[in-house]
Amino acid sequence: MKNEKKNLIGHLADWINWKRFLFSVLLIFFLTSIIFPFYWMVSSSFKTRAEIGGREPVYIPGGLRLDAYRELFDPNHPSYQNFGRNILNTLKVSIPTSIIAVILAVLGSYAIARFQFKGKNILLNGILMVYLFPGVLLIIPLFAMLAKIGDALGFRVQDNLGVLVFTYLSQTLPVALYMLTNYFRTIPDEIEQAALIDGCNRLEVIWRVTLPLSIPALISVGIYTFMIAWNEFLYALIFLNERDMFTMPIKINTIFNDPTPRPNVVMAASTIMTVPIIILFLSLEKYLAEGLTAGGVKG
């Protein structure tokens, strides 16, 4: 019966509040469901074995205990994981992948965006095929092909980080080409024509005009390809067998599947793998959010 006392304005205020209420509830629901897993990952990485293995979950760890990190990095720990090696391997794979993909994609996508030439459509369709084809389909022929080439040229296919970089180009180069071609098309041709008339040749134009104008795009493409290689799981799972050669994702999978489960160690390794990516993303969010919708990441 309370409602009867309210006047029109009161009802209006209620209606507005109801809308606001729904909005806040949804927003809070989204934020907690997103933040909680990340909180759980980071906080679990600081828990002791007792806190991890208790009968009830420990929502706030007793202190910043570094037990899990010690297992990853301290050579004196009884089940030392040598995780530093895995971080290094991941960097050894993702930095070259990203640099090579960006350099090749700059040249290739400039040609696609600016010139007409025979075979351009076949090439573009080939690039789009990557978006359609399952990675698991390409890995079989790649594996067979590389095994044969490796046999002929005398290099090992398994546990060879160089081979892994090479296969990652099949995932990253098409993405980089696609993004950079779209970007180069937005640079007005007139600017380049002016430089050409001034007597620069094409390569000078690319170096002096196009690239300086494309720095944001180059950064975002570089980071995307870096992230793809950093996160990649399937190819690394197939091509790497030795613990010393593992990249982080495969190592984390191995620690997880250890007969004695140690979730705090898994979470510590996951934290180390995730935090740099989140920081990288946040610091360049302005450029990166657009790239995501421009087909930046397949997955």
Added chain:
Amino acid sequence: MSVAGTKKGISRKKKEAQLAWTLISPTALIVFGLVIFPAIFSVWVSFHDVGLDNLNDVFHAPFVGFENYREVINDYAFKFQGLDNWGAAVTTIVYSFASTTMAVLVGLIASLLLNRPFKGRGIARAIFLFPYVAPIVSIAFVWRWILDPRPSGVVNDILMSLNLIDLPKAYLATRGLALAIVILLDAWRYFPFCMLMILARLQAIDNTLYEAAKVDGANAVQQFFAITLPELRYVLGATFLLRLMWTFNKFDDIFLYTGGGFGTKVLPVLTYEFSFKLYDFGRGAATAMILLAILVLFMTLYVSVVMKNVED
């Protein structure tokens, strides 16, 4: 003068085409060698008996016709065996459609939330992207740890203290439940992509449309159905198609969440198992080709039926 000009133009064009090929040749070589050729080669592999023993001599592998395909289709893990055991083909279709639909719906809600101006919207948008940006390996193991089957698992603890369940559940190790959870987790992980696509379109909708609707006395719900939804139809359709394609081909998520057990075995995981557990590459390639065929079939249907309606 003009003749010389065109001649010069032609030679310049030739030069440019030459330069274009020089610039693109390393890329073309890699795209051809690592994408186009392997794609065609995998069709070839699917018709041959390729195993670990003859991998080094793959071009002399015996031709077996459709034998690999027959084996896959009759495989226990592939075939639909009844409602309690769907087989990989049906599971793939259910998983892809359900998780794509959920991701688009959640993405739509999230984009509507973020389309309203409020304090801290920029930060909220950045946080909303976390699930999509973070590495799948970390994400998968955090969720497995949250969904831990022991009473000390977070979800078990919360549901038990709310008296919603009596005994702890093994969420990712129970048939039916596991697939449902994986679908939910994928919606959680991939909604940000849909959100960004939809948000970009939302912000491009002409505001005068809403003002006119307000003058006509339409409330928020009516405005949504009369203006927002029709304006979003195309982007919703396109986003759905892209995500469907990628979800169909997804290997990492299911492999890391359940290893393909408990009724969650999808075709990419089956392809992996045939190729790298049994080392029967021919059968693996055949599985992948069947996956591709189903995908192309659905995409053609989708583009010719749904997207056509959208354009009308």
